[in-house]
Amino acid sequence: MNKKISKTERIALITKTLIENPSQIFTLNYFSDMLDHAKSTLSEDIKSIEASFEKYHLGKIYSISGAAGGVYYLPLAHKTFVEKVQTDLCNKLSETSRIIPGGYLYMNDILYDPSWLEKIALCIVSYYESASMDYVVTIETKGIPLALAVARILNKPIVVIRKSARLTEGTTLQMNYVTGSKQNIKTMSMPIKSIKRGSKVLFVDDFMKAGGTAKGVVDFMKEFEAQVVGVAVMMSTITTEEKLVQSYYSLIDFKGIDEKNKIIHMIPSNNKSDFTL
Amino acid sequence: MNKKISKTERIALITKTLIENPSQIFTLNYFSDMLDHAKSTLSEDIKSIEASFEKYHLGKIYSISGAAGGVYYLPLAHKTFVEKVQTDLCNKLSETSRIIPGGYLYMNDILYDPSWLEKIALCIVSYYESASMDYVVTIETKGIPLALAVARILNKPIVVIRKSARLTEGTTLQMNYVTGSKQNIKTMSMPIKSIKRGSKVLFVDDFMKAGGTAKGVVDFMKEFEAQVVGVAVMMSTITTEEKLVQSYYSLIDFKGIDEKNKIIHMIPSNNKSDFTL
Structure with missing residues (x-):
């Protein structure tokens, strides 16, 4: 695993990808290829991002399980x-x-x-x-x-x-x-x-x-x-x-x-x- | 300062705000009000985000100094x-x-x-x-x-x-x-x-x-x-x-x-x- 990619970088880049492409599904493999980290780590990162958005009522990150699974961001207005x-x-x-x-x-x-x-x-x-x-x-x-x-x-x-x-x-x-x-x-x-x-x-x-x-x-x-x-x-x-x-x-x-x-x-x-x- | 807002949350929320509003200038005061943290901390956060984007050629964060100053994100294609x-x-x-x-x-x-x-x-x-x-x-x-x-x-x-x-x-x-x-x-x-x-x-x-x-x-x-x-x-x-x-x-x-x-x-x-x- 590439230790050079810090947690801060991962959070910034995952957030950017999701926000820039609303309603578009990204697999853990996609982020894993992009950021060269284990899927378990990235899954934790995504959960942290999700919690931050929830806390401020700033849209939702949805997870889809299964073969075509992944996560996507949907902006929702409070x-x-x-x-x-x-x-x-x-x-x-x-x-x-x-x-x-x-x-x-x-x-x-x-x-x-x-x-x-x-x-x-x-x-x-x-x-x-x-x-x-x-x-x-x-x-x-x-x-x-x-x-x-x-x-x-x-x-x-x-x-x-x-x-x-x-x-x-x-x-x-x-x-x-x-x-x-x-x-x-x-x-x-x-x-x-x-x-x-x-x-x-x-x-x-x-x-x-x-x-x-x-x-x-x-x-x-x-x-x-x-x-x-x-x-x-x-x-x-x-x-x-x-x-x-x-x-x-x-x-x-x-x-x-x-x-x-x-x-x-x-x-x-x-x-x-x-x-x- | 509110210790409850972690660095991960700050990075996620600042990134979200900038990416969701390209070319729109946000002051450090805006983020300071939103995240209840010192401007010096937030300025460091923004620098980290900026560095992550630069590294992957994924657009730029620009800083504007002065009274009307702040930062904005411009997506740019490599x-x-x-x-x-x-x-x-x-x-x-x-x-x-x-x-x-x-x-x-x-x-x-x-x-x-x-x-x-x-x-x-x-x-x-x-x-x-x-x-x-x-x-x-x-x-x-x-x-x-x-x-x-x-x-x-x-x-x-x-x-x-x-x-x-x-x-x-x-x-x-x-x-x-x-x-x-x-x-x-x-x-x-x-x-x-x-x-x-x-x-x-x-x-x-x-x-x-x-x-x-x-x-x-x-x-x-x-x-x-x-x-x-x-x-x-x-x-x-x-x-x-x-x-x-x-x-x-x-x-x-x-x-x-x-x-x-x-x-x-x-x-x-x-x-x-x-x-x-």
Whole structure:
């Protein structure tokens, strides 16, 4: 055994590997090859790291036994973290400079900022912790960064539904759907090879109004024999009486804008812990 | 001082914090508050972590002195890592099942996979290590995930140029440009508040042919008084004689498809280390 690799080095390098690759399984053999130490020692190291994270509620290290076994790290948000993200988001989104004529809010700075995305994604992943999924599905354009942030934590690919078929994406399936709020007819398009049949997917988007898009995605996924196991958005309106999807996760409830007095109404969403669609 | 927090715990938690937030500066006070230890001890801990990463060529921990000082982690790819990513990408992209009629290649599975994106982004960040930038700019749709992966490592926001103005994004600036390969006229649109004047930006996209889009972005950024300090793509063609941008970074050179014999020609790009535009 190489005595030159100290315990400090081992802890730093194992922690780095796990944190840099969330939801990716590493075998003891992997660490043993990398650090030239006995698996028993490395197993103890991993237990110490696990205990440190637990103590501070900073995510979990899971062990999988058996031939395909190993350990992986899943960042999970504590309840107090989620509440702080919701409050901070409400404050940030209530800035009056965000008001766009027509009752819209400028949100690009949040939806395109990696550190905000990371926090929001962590809340979404934590909510759907017990669900298993194969893909994170989104619809172009503004939901893509959030979908990728979620997918990175879960180590799953994203799938992007487009508004029209592209020459460069091969054979596509297309479906028309009716938007919930304005009853417009729009199109969803996706390459047939972008998703394996029988998959479970999480739909992630920036904003939900009546839920027409989300319902469209649920229907569209059926054409791919895929099941939507969750719907997550950063913000949803609570002005529309009933959503077209029964269950979803949202960080913020948007209650509208008083454009005359420049007041934006929103509150943290109160999500039930039952997420079955 | 709290004796309960062992060195192992400190190393694990400091490593976790730095790795989980690349390019984000943390002060010694931050760690001192978090771990309830003297700054001198924590400074030693950080030096040990830094040494471990250096030894294995696994990125760098930088120290910034002064009032706004602290430490941050920047993942950097070693030359051998970059070469392996290039070779792996060539092999992956040479699968004949990717051929789409018209000389196109299906690449969504790579462009939408977090672990591929992370590796490609690491190569891009490492190439432009000495450049400083305020934003990562891309154009919808397929380049967005790669742009976000780069932006996450740099801890900078992304900016997405759209093909037409949106109601929900406020006042936009629009510009027409000519695509290099087919001489079509297209439009770029971006909210005026999406970028601070005087900024430096890195343009990231999935694919470059003649470079008409990249040149368009360079011109469009001038309207925002912003300077493009780098252009990075996953793949560029080498069939077109001269690119419309002088300098760019590419991982793969695409030489075309022999559709009859189902052979895809591509090689790792040979990038000069001089990246000035």
